[in-house]
Amino acid sequence: MITLSLVISFTLSLFAQGRQEGVGPEQLYFPVHDLQADLLVYDEAFKTYVPYITEQHASEQALSAYVDVESNRRYKLLLQSKADGFLFIEAALRRKCPAGQWLVLDLDSLFQVYKKPQLFITLYGAAGAANWQAYIGHPRSAAGQTIRLNDDLLSVRPRNFSGFISFFSAGLLFLLAVHAFLISFFRRAFQTFYNPLNLITADPADDSFLINRPLGRVSMAFTLALSLSMAFLFMYVQHLNINLFSMGTLLPHESGFGTIVFNYGIISGLIFLSLLAKYAFVAAVGSLYKFDTIVNLHYFRVIQSSLLFITILIILVAALNPGNMVEIPVSYVLLPFIVFYLARLAWLYVTLVGQLPVKNLYLFSYLCIVELIPLVVGIRFAV
Incomplete structure (x- = not known):
């Protein structure tokens, strides 16, 4: 009788222990893996995640872990x-965890x-x-409704601050x-x-201080303003x-304000x-054609027309929201410049044809060399 009593007591204790080993809502899940052993915290000194140590990280509020979804x-x-x-x-806020309530997430839906x-x-x-209990568990009975994550749930991610917005405002004020x-x-x-x-005006007024001194102090100031614009x-x-002219691969990629200003100075x-x-x-080719x-x-007409065209474009761009990243085909960007340069080529011909007693063919070939070929x-x- 004593032996039978001991066997029965041992069997009952095993069943009781099995019932206590359940986790989750109403202990209806078998624990497969306890994530407490995998917890990590971010170490500011080393700039990386390190294992959680109670003696050192008891005051940490943010605890992280890698969950092996594919194997579970x-x-x-x-x-x-x-x-x-x-x-x-994955750095996105997905759910609020009310105090004392179990949150049950389906790993299959997370993987999908x-x-x-x-x-x-x-x-x-x-x-x-x-403060936390975190397990990977297997249901041993119906454990109530589980939460299947979909893309339409709340997704709050840290905002990516780009230095370009500050540069855009400062650049407009600078110009x-x-x-x-x-x-x-x-x-x-x-x-x-x-x-x-x-x-x-096909026959410009006598602005000799500009036309006859393209490398003078005044003309250089407006050329610099055109470069900045x-x-x-x-x-x-x-x-x-x-990425025009592969400059994206040559310049630094950081999006900080200082780096963008540095790139702006180089490009200017x-x-x-x-x-x-x-x-x-233009001077070299012009001397060949006399x-x-x-x-x-x-050259004066080139700078003048470019200043007007670029200024209009900047006004249009300033009216847009530079923070909206819109996928724009490169052809849409190049098209206004192509139309402008072709229209400028035609107008330069009209402007210059009355200045020389030469055949039109020579002037046309001159303009093709100095304007059309560089455009092509x-x-x-460019791309």
């Missing part, structure tokens, strides 16, 4: 917090949503690992200050460059993820040097 298909993720907390999956073999979860709430300086110190030249009526538009195009300098190189090219008398007028080559290497 058909199982459930069971979470409970003693105080109100939150569950983040995220398509990853491992998921990085973060438990945020009261300090310390003792406004540049033009305010030009209109204050070079008022007559400003009225000449930014006068559309002067541009469409074109670089601003170039930075906006880069912000739209359109390259454009300014390119404009000076264009004048040298067109020395129209070289300066040609530029489009070829």
Whole structure:
């Protein structure tokens, strides 16, 4: 009898222990893996995640772990917090964890949503690992309704702060200050460059201080303003993820304000040097054709028309919201510039044909060399 009593007592204790080993709502799940042993915390000193140690990290509110979803298909993720907390999956807020209530997530649905073999979860709430119970469990009976994650649930992610928004506002103010300086110190030249009526006049007025001195102090100031404006538009195009002239691979990729300003300065300098190189090219080709008398007028018209066109584009871009990342085909970006350059080529021909007693064929070939060929080559290497 004593032996039978001992066997019965031992058997009952095993059943009682089995019942106590259940986890989750009403202990209706077998524990497959306890995630307490996998908890991580972010170490500011090492800039990485380190294992949770009670003696060192008892005050941490954010506890993280990697959940092996692929190896635990058909199982459930069971979470409970003693105080109100939150569950983040892959850095996105997915669920609130009310105090004392079990949260049951289906690992199959997590795998279908995220398509990853491992998921990085973060438990945020009261300090310390003792606040949480986290298991991978297998249901041994109907455990009530489980939560299947879909893409339409709440998804709150940290906002990606881009330095471009600050640069965009500061750049507009900077260009406004540049033009305010030009209109204050070079008022007559400003009225000449930014006068559309002067541009469409085939026989320009006697602006010898501009036309005959393309490398003078006044003309160089407006050439620099054009370079700064074109670089601003170039930075906006880069912000739209359109990599022109492979500059995206040559310049630093950080999105900080200081780095963007540094890139802006480099691009402005390259454009300014390119404009000076264009004048040298126009002068060289003009001397070959004996067109020395129209070289300066040609370059003046180029700068004047470009200032008006780029300024209109900047006004249009400023009216848009630069924070909205819109997928724009590169052809839509190049099309306005192609139309502008072709229209400028035609107008340059009309403007210059009356300045020389030569055959039209020579002037046309001259303009093709200095205007059309660089356009074609530029489009070829732009994308």
